Amino acid sequence: MILRAKSKAEPLPEPTPGGPKHVAIIMDGNGRWATQRGRPRLFGHHAGAKRVREVVEACPEVGVEYLTIFAFSTENWKRTQVEVAGLMSLFRRYISKETRSLSEFGVRVRFIGDRVRLDDKLIKLMNDLEEATSHNTRVHLTIALNYGGRDExxxxxxxxxxxVAQGHLDPDEIDEETLPKYLDTYVLPDPDLVIRTSGEARISNFLLWQSAYAEYEFIDTLWPDFSREEFAGLCASYGGRDRRFGAVKT
Known part of the structure; x- marks a missing residue:
């Protein structure tokens, strides 16, 4: 996901008033995209990683301040050993390669998920990237890696x-505002819009608590074909929705 300091692409339309500030994306369809081209699944994952670049670059243009992407789920360990090893290698490669460009573009990177199962080299790269970009504010990019909503x-x-057991918290004071303080996303606002590519209409254990009032878009486009223009269009569509959060407007 090589980020350029200045994109050469055509400018996107001005942000729609009331557009989403936090967009979360389930990046699905890399394997099918590769299979359709007679290539191994990892070819699709490499193509998908490059697509992240365009979406991150488009965020400031469409008014999105927070972007959360689902890179690897707790269930993805069930895939073949070859694919899992290839994905871990891909994560290490791109983190190593993109730390500088991410920082130059003004991206603050955070990782969510359980790091215990990840290898030490990858964990160090993740920690270093978070530290190197900690001062940035242009785009807040959160990468869900070995993440599952139920696990979280x-x-x-x-x-x-x-x-509670150590006496730091009174059980009688626990309410729905308490648990979010213990979630991986405790410093982030809840997502306004969740997008899933590839035509699948399920949330796959992604941000279960945080997305309680998010709007959803399930689109047929495979992730490697997802364009910045389509991203901008979905954000604009969100701006026209009537969000009542259970209330009735009078």
């Missing part, structure tokens, strides 16, 4: 229970 809630509940 389970880990958060465990930490909450430990605080």
């Amino acid at each position: 809630v389970a880990r958060a509940t465990k930490r909450l229970a430990q605080d």
